[in-house]
Amino acid sequence: MNAKDRLKIPPVKMPEQDPAERIKNVDEVPIGYTSEMAMLEASRCLQCKTPFCIEGCPVGIDIPAFIKFIEVGDFKGAIRKMKEKNLLPSICGRVCPQEEQCQLFCTIGKARKNPGESVMIGKLERFIADWEREQGEPEKPPAVKPSGKRVAIIGAGPAGLTVAGDLIRFGHEVIVFEALHKAGGVLVYGIPEFRLPKKIVQNEVDYLENLGVKFQYNYVIGKTIPVREVVSEFDAVFIGTGAGLPRFMRVDGENLLGVLSANEYLTRANLMKAYDFPRADTPIVKGRKVITVGGGNVAMDCARTALRMGAERSLIVYRRAEEQMPARLEEIHHAKEEGVEFHLLQNPVRLVGDERGWISGAELIKMELGEPDSSGRRRPVPIEGSEFIEDTDALIVAIGNSPNPLVPASFPELEVTRWGGIVVNEITGQTSVQGVFAGGDIVLGAATVILAMGHGRRAARAMNLYLSSGRWVDLDRAMDLCMAEVR
Amino acid sequence: MYQILHKEKLGPDIYMYRFRAPDVARNRKPGQFVIVRIAENGERIPITITDVDTDEGSITLIVQAVGKTTLQMAQMKEGDFIPTITGPLGEPTRIEKVGRVLCVGGGIGIAPLFPVAEGMKDIGNHVTSILGARSSNLLILIERMREVSHELIVTTDDGTEGEKGLVTDVIRELVGKGKVYDLCIAMGPPIMMKFVCVLTKELNIPTIVSLNPIMVDGTGMCGCCRVTVGDEIKFACVDGPEFDGHKVDFDELMARLAIYKAEEKEALEYYYSKAGCRLDSTLEGGSR
Numbered sequence: 113m114n115a116k117d118r119l120k121i122p123p124v125k126m127p128e129q130d131p132a133e134r135i136k137n138v139d140e141v142p143i144g145y146t147s148e149m150a151m152l153e154a155s156r157c158l159q160c161k162t163p164f165c166i167e168g169c170p171v172g173i174d175i176p177a178f179i180k181f182i183e184v185g186d187f188k189g190a191i192r193k194m195k196e197k198n199l200l201p202s203i204c205g206r207v208c209p210q211e212e213q214c215q216l217f218c219t220i221g222k223a224r225k226n227p228g229e230s231v232m233i234g235k236l237e238r239f240i241a242d243w244e245r246e247q248g249e250p251e252k253p254p255a256v257k258p259s260g261k262r263v264a265i266i267g268a269g270p271a272g273l274t275v276a277g278d279l280i281r282f283g284h285e286v287i288v289f290e291a292l293h294k295a296g297g298v299l300v301y302g303i304p305e306f307r308l309p310k311k312i313v314q315n316e317v318d319y320l321e322n323l324g325v326k327f328q329y330n331y332v333i334g335k336t337i338p339v340r341e342v343v344s345e346f347d348a349v350f351i352g353t354g355a356g357l358p359r360f361m362r363v364d365g366e367n368l369l370g371v372l373s374a375n376e377y378l379t380r381a382n383l384m385k386a387y388d389f390p391r392a393d394t395p396i397v398k399g400r401k402v403i404t405v406g407g408g409n410v411a412m413d414c415a416r417t418a419l420r421m422g423a424e425r426s427l428i429v430y431r432r433a434e435e436q437m438p439a440r441l442e443e444i445h446h447a448k449e450e451g452v453e454f455h456l457l458q459n460p461v462r463l464v465g466d467e468r469g470w471i472s473g474a475e476l477i478k479m480e481l482g483e484p485d486s487s488g489r490r491r492p493v494p495i496e497g498s499e500f501i502e503d504t505d506a507l508i509v510a511i512g513n514s515p516n517p518l519v520p521a522s523f524p525e526l527e528v529t530r531w532g533g534i535v536v537n538e539i540t541g542q543t544s545v546q547g548v549f550a551g552g553d554i555v556l557g558a559a560t561v562i563l564a565m566g567h568g569r570r571a572a573r574a575m576n577l578y579l580s581s582g583r584w585v586d587l588d589r590a591m592d593l594c595m596a597e598v599r
Numbered sequence: 600m601y602q603i604l605h606k607e608k609l610g611p612d613i614y615m616y617r618f619r620a621p622d623v624a625r626n627r628k629p630g631q632f633v634i635v636r637i638a639e640n641g642e643r644i645p646i647t648i649t650d651v652d653t654d655e656g657s658i659t660l661i662v663q664a665v666g667k668t669t670l671q672m673a674q675m676k677e678g679d680f681i682p683t684i685t686g687p688l689g690e691p692t693r694i695e696k697v698g699r700v701l702c703v704g705g706g707i708g709i710a711p712l713f714p715v716a717e718g719m720k721d722i723g724n725h726v727t728s729i730l731g732a733r734s735s736n737l738l739i740l741i742e743r744m745r746e747v748s749h750e751l752i753v754t755t756d757d758g759t760e761g762e763k764g765l766v767t768d769v770i771r772e773l774v775g776k777g778k779v780y781d782l783c784i785a786m787g788p789p790i791m792m793k794f795v796c797v798l799t800k801e802l803n804i805p806t807i808v809s810l811n812p813i814m815v816d817g818t819g820m821c822g823c824c825r826v827t828v829g830d831e832i833k834f835a836c837v838d839g840p841e842f843d844g845h846k847v848d849f850d851e852l853m854a855r856l857a858i859y860k861a862e863e864k865e866a867l868e869y870y871y872s873k874a875g876c877r878l879d880s881t882l883e884g885g886s887r
Contacts, residue, residue: 291818293636293643293683301820330685332818336622356820360832367827367851369858376821384815385640390869393642393668394815395862469854518818518837 115158119223124153126235131449135419138305138387141446142235147185150239154183156220157231164217165233170566173197175214175233182236191244192251194237199277199319200565202245202312203270205238207303208562209440228441245312250319256283261579264289264346266333266519269297270561271352271552273316274568275575276325282576286324289331289342294383297354298553299561301383302375304413306420310382334522343523348547348575351526351534352568355513355553361405365463366509370397370471374410374510381417399506401425403474405460406510407437412444414508415452426452427502431459431479431492457481457492461499463507473501513558533557539588541571546584549575600680604657609739611879612664613707614673615649620684621656623648629714630692630809630841633658634817636683637672644668645814645824647711647840648687649740658684661710661739664878667866674876688817689840692807694718698781701773701804702728702748703766703795705787709740711809712786717747719784725749727780729769731791735760766791767798780804785844789856793849800845808844810835812855827851 127143128134134141145153157179165175174193181190194201214233215221221230244250261284265272268290280286294300296313321327333342333353343349358373360366377396380386384394402418404411407430418426428447430437433456437444448454455476462475478498481490515532527535527544534543534550541549551567553559574591577583583590605617623633632647650659664673675681692715700719704712709730720726728748732738733756745751752769753761762769766787774780783806785795792808799806812824812835819837826835827848833839871877 291685292816293685301816330683331622332685332688335686335688335818336626338626356818358820358822360822367825367832367855369854373822376815376823379815379821384642388640389862390667390866392640393638393866395859395866397858469851516819 113155118156118158119220121152121156123156123229123232124149126232131451134306135416135450138420140309141306144242145235145239147187147243150182150236151185153232153236154179157183158219160219164219165214165231168213168215168217170213170562171197171569173214173237178240179231179233179236182240187240187243188251190240194240195253198237198565199274200270200316201237202241203299203308203316204562204565205234205236205241206308206312207299207560208234208237209560210234211441213562245315252323253281256281258285259283259579261285261347262287262345263348263350263575263579264342265350265352266342267291267297267352267354267552267554268295268317268327269352269354269552269564270299271354271564271568271571272297272350273320274565275350275352275551275572277320277323278569278572279575280320280323280325282572282579284576284579287326287328287346289328289333289337291330291332292383293329295327295329297352301379302410302413304378304382304417305387306416307413332518334518339519339523343545343548346547348549348579350541350568350571350575351519351543351548351550351554352552352564353516353519353554355556355558356516357514357532358509359512359514360509361460361511363460363462365465365471368463368465368471369469370399370506371463372397372506372508374404374406374414374508375513377414377508378410378417381421387420396421397506398422399504401427401504402506402508403427403429403502403504404508404510405429406512407432407439408510408512409439409443411508411510412439412447412452414510416447416450418506418508419450419452423506427455427504428452429455429458429460429474429476429502431457432489433457433481436489455502459492459494460507461494464501471504471507473503474507475499475501513553515554515557519554531557537588539570539591540574541567542574542584542587547578600682601684603675603677603679603681604655606675606677609661610736612673613661613737613739614664615659615661616672617652617655617657617659618681618684619656620658620686623684623686624651624653624656624658627651627658627687628691629694629718630711631687631689632711632817632840633660633684633686634688634814635660635672635681637668637675637681639682641682642668643683643815643817645688645811645817645836645840647809647811649710649713661707663707666863667870670867670876670878671870671874674874685817688836690838692718692784692841694722696723698724699779700724700726701770701780701783702726703770703783703785703787704728704730704744705766705785705791706732706737707739708787708791708809709738709744712784713740713743713747715784715786715809716744720747720749727773727778728752729754729766731755731766731769731787733757765794767794770795770798770802774802782807783844784808789849789853792844792847793853796844796847796849806844807841808847809840810842810847810852811840812852813858826855
């Protein structure tokens with residue numbers, strides 16, 4: 113097939129559950145490619161000599177190479193190629209914002225003048241990971257000689273799991289401390305079942321356990337064991353405790369009954385399986401008309417969860433316009449398909465309650481777009497006198513999270529920024545304390561799963577170098593020499 | 600997994616458990632709590648630690664069976680395991696020498712009060728304890744509280760033990776006799792803490808309370824446990840569980856505790872239908 117023929121093939125759509133049907137269950141929305149679909153989609157890739165897509169990948173997956181394997185039907189070859197750079201493809205294939213990363217740079221998308229018609233790299237990534245899981249026991253990497261070094265990882269989220277997977281393959285002993293009773297961090301408490309089935313996360317965790325990673329659940333480092341003790345007992349430590357501190361709006365009425373943070377709502381629904389109440393013990397607030405405040409992926413997750421929890425109406429209230437929503441297009445699209453109503457350029461100024469103290473309405477003010485702010489987006493400005501009351505019986509605050517203060521607060525030697533993020537060397541993830549590294553949302557603030565994995569990947573390289581050389585000062589310069597190999 | 604080393608019934612629906620959790624035991628300070636989850640699909644509930652034994656590596660929890668989880672826990676036996684004990688969580692009590700301390704405990708609230716009273720006495724305070732319950736069979740830890748108090752007064756609503764009346768009656772009486780207190784620590788049902796605080800504010804005695812709102816993670820992640828203290832919103836799990844009682848909005852706390860009342864009833868009934876066991880209180884036909 114020549115390039116012209118490849119260019120002519122339209123993107124292969126991934127089949128999805130029907131919207132009217134899927135809001136009655138928590139099963140995954142996209143059903144997945146068949147082998148034939150995947151091979152056809154893979155045949156759209158031009159195998160560019162200079163693959164720009166790789167530039168767009170935070171972990172530098174050799175994208176054309178794994179796609180070539182799929183095109184010719186060598187799925188085993190494809191997954192091997194994938195796992196050279198990404199240990200968690202079944203997760204990344206589902207939750208990475210590919211349209212802003214690899215797929216944004218794809219030559220096909222550029223040639224078709226529509227980045228939405230790029231090669232569906234993310235869907236192929238998901239396909240190949242699902243294929244491997246269906247084969248049963250995944251292939252183990254070759255055994256390595258034990259290094260005799262012990263590493264502690266604090267937090268079993270995307271960053272921590274990536275570090276664990278990399279360091280175990282370098283021969284170090286790895287123990288992961290997790291505050292909750294399950295591994296995965298935001299992958300299990302935050303991202304809903306219908307977007308990332310929990311058995312897929314568990315499967316990846318089982319794989320790491322199989323490689324020899326040890327998990328210590330129910331351990332809140334800084335409480336169950338002092339941070340200092342972990343730092344002194346291990347040869348190196350990675351802190352990946354995430355952005356778990358929910359932001360509230362600080363408006364009157366925010367403590368009314370029926371007002372929840374997105375973290376609480378999603379944790380009840382996902383980690384605690386409130387959708388299965390009373391077979392699972394944890395209940396959840398069930399509003400008939402639920403308002404979610406915010407415009408990110410988390411807000412979409414809440415609004416779509418509300419429908420599955422039986423809400424008759426689920427509203428997104430966002431202070432800017434749709435073009436400025438930080439949520440992925442796919443998430444906005446799915447939410448709309450399911451009937452989520454978008455109330456844009458509106459912002460709550462006050463919440464009102466009934467005589468029992470339950471929320472009964474949100475006073476919203478209309479907004480208009482003014483001059484661009486520091487983020488480059490036009491700043492929303494309230495229109496005076498435009499306030500009105502929107503009735504509601506549940507409201508979810510999904511306006512972001514700040515870095516989790518627990519570890520830094522109990523370990524003052526650790527340098528943090530004004531907003532609570534741990535200060536690190538950007539190349540190595542080194543903190544102000546020798547032997548201690550950090551990465552993911554505890555450094556970035558609330559960002560994405562793949563950026564956290566990218567951090568984890570770099571930190572793992574640096575930690576390995578530190579563990580083998582003992583070198584702390586100028587570790588970034590030593591890393592530079594090794595980075596050629598990573599890229 | 601965390602093993603039940605010892606289990607003992609202290610009263611109707613009231614059980615004392617000793618769990619093996621060495622790191623929790625080693626690092627716990629008075630006033631801290633744990634999050635407990637007793638089964639795979641179980642909910643996460645906060646329970647204040649009553650005592651620890653660092654030699655044995657165990658913690659003591661006293662739990663009143665009032666709902667599905669606590670009833671299911673009451674069915675467990677010594678040697679059984681539960682999947683989650685996370686902690687010690689929350690800020691410890693500020694144990695300081697202040698002079699004369701009044702420790703007020705109501706019902707199951709005596710359990711979290713014990714380590715605080717012990718700490719307050721050990722550091723050299725004069726400790727007066729007032730312990731109350733609806734009826735004598737609901738009074739717990741009286742002898743152990745006696746060991747950590749210079750003076751101990753018991754009251755019951757129905758007069759079956761000690762003085763008949765409420766803990767607030769005793770506080771008023773003691774102060775009326777000219778006794779002076781530098782600090783009051785009140786732990787018990789929110790309604791009791793509320794009225795103790797109304798009184799101690801009037802009497803000008805600084806008062807610390809330990810709050811028990813609904814929690815999920817217990818590490819500051821969800822904000823389910825938020826309470827209004829003065830004009831600030833605090834998370835009981837990381838900012839508390841102890842707060843200045845004169846500033847706590849108890850009515851809001853009580854309303855928030857009742858958010859899932861209907862669901863709690865549903866869960867309990869679902870459990871009854873499967874497990875074939877009931878709360879003592881329902882078996883005895885008692886009302887709650």
